[in-house]
Amino acid sequence: MASDLDTDTSQARAMFRSLDGLEGVPEVSPAPRRLSLIDTGRAVYPGVLVALTIALAATWLSQHYNAPVMLFGLLLGMAFHFLHEEGRCVAGIEFSSKAVLRLGVALLGARVTAEQIMSLGPAPIVMVIAAVLSTLALGLILAPVFGRSRAFGVLASGAVAICGASAALAIASVLPRTKESERDTILTVVTVTALSTVAMILYPVLAARLGLTEVQAGMFLGGTIHDVAQVVGAGYSISPAAGDVATYVKLLRVALLAPIVFGISIVVARSTPGAGKGRIPAPPLFLVGFVILVVINSLGVLPKFATTAASDVSRWCLVTAIAALGMKTSFKDVAAVGWKPIAMMVGATAWIGAFVLGAILLAR
Numbered sequence: 001m002a003s004d005l006d007t008d009t010s011q012a013r014a015m016f017r018s019l020d021g022l023e024g025v026p027e028v029s030p031a032p033r034r035l036s037l038i039d040t041g042r043a044v045y046p047g048v049l050v051a052l053t054i055a056l057a058a059t060w061l062s063q064h065y066n067a068p069v070m071l072f073g074l075l076l077g078m079a080f081h082f083l084h085e086e087g088r089c090v091a092g093i094e095f096s097s098k099a100v101l102r103l104g105v106a107l108l109g110a111r112v113t114a115e116q117i118m119s120l121g122p123a124p125i126v127m128v129i130a131a132v133l134s135t136l137a138l139g140l141i142l143a144p145v146f147g148r149s150r151a152f153g154v155l156a157s158g159a160v161a162i163c164g165a166s167a168a169l170a171i172a173s174v175l176p177r178t179k180e181s182e183r184d185t186i187l188t189v190v191t192v193t194a195l196s197t198v199a200m201i202l203y204p205v206l207a208a209r210l211g212l213t214e215v216q217a218g219m220f221l222g223g224t225i226h227d228v229a230q231v232v233g234a235g236y237s238i239s240p241a242a243g244d245v246a247t248y249v250k251l252l253r254v255a256l257l258a259p260i261v262f263g264i265s266i267v268v269a270r271s272t273p274g275a276g277k278g279r280i281p282a283p284p285l286f287l288v289g290f291v292i293l294v295v296i297n298s299l300g301v302l303p304k305f306a307t308t309a310a311s312d313v314s315r316w317c318l319v320t321a322i323a324a325l326g327m328k329t330s331f332k333d334v335a336a337v338g339w340k341p342i343a344m345m346v347g348a349t350a351w352i353g354a355f356v357l358g359a360i361l362l363a364r
């Protein structure tokens with residue numbers, strides 16, 4: 001008799017349609033039976049162990065070669081794409097790319113407090129919100145121009161506008177699932193990570209050339225660079241004061257993740273055939289967790305070691321999830337999409353950079 005370890009791709013996908021309900025996502029179809037926690041653990045541990053091993057390798061490479069850990073996680077994962085074709089690892093890879101991903105996004109809330117956001121004052125808050133929303137609107141406009149779906153436009157522009165790879169993963173989890181979904185997510189993460197790294201190098205030089213003050217430089221870097229790690233690196237390369245401002249502005253963009261992803265989930269639910277047009281769907285559980293952690297962290301209830309631990313666990317979850325997504329995608333699939341999606345994301349990056357810089361120069 002076959003055990004839960006001897007699962008194939010179709011069995012794994014059927015199992016995770018049932019597990020989606022645990023993450024606050026409506027079930028696609030009724031599952032034949034609910035698996036116990038023990039059965040689930042036995043089914044997923046080989047794939048989770050592989051994804052975690054790849055995450056460890058990616059972290060080691062990132063620390064030793066000073067390069068983005070997400071990029072290493074993706075590329076190493078894609079090199080092990082054959083593990084997702086069949087066999088014992090399929091279920092764990094699916095679990096890592098869904099449940100582990102959502103846990104990582106939820107724990108991002110431990111980084112943000114209301115005090116950090118309010119300390120910026122009204123002008124930077126308005127600037128960041130306008131920059132994020134206008135970049136999302138630009139993605140919807142550019143998507144049909146470049147022959148892409150509006151879902152990809154939201155995914156790509158959301159990653160650029162909010163927090164890079166983390167935003168891409170969170171947005172992808174509430175978008176409709178198609179045969180291109182995972183390939184588009186991988187492409188978005190690779191491109192936004194590369195653009196963020198280039199920005200980390202070039203934007204501090206641009207800020208110096210334009211004669212921006214430390215506060216202005218911090219606002220520019222935090223309002224434009226995609227990933228949190230690159231914002232921190234760019235900001236503190238100028239000065240501690242610039243690094244602090246850049247980090248707070250970036251955390252404001254991270255704080256916008258929950259309302260924007262929830263808004264996207266509402267639009268998706270209402271546009272799905274057969275869905276109730278007047279009914280607002282319940283927010284996914286990982287977004288609820290994100291908001292709860294922001295509130296708790298803002299009240300000062302969590303000690304420093306707890307917020308640090310939550311941030312570290314979040315990072316490990318996201319790298320593990322990105323390794324799993326890499327294993328679900330082949331190099332051939334990514335190469336087949338061509339240059340247009342990349343050009344679209346470059347355009348969105350240029351837009352948010354010009355928008356934030358223009359707002360800062362006009363406020364001088």
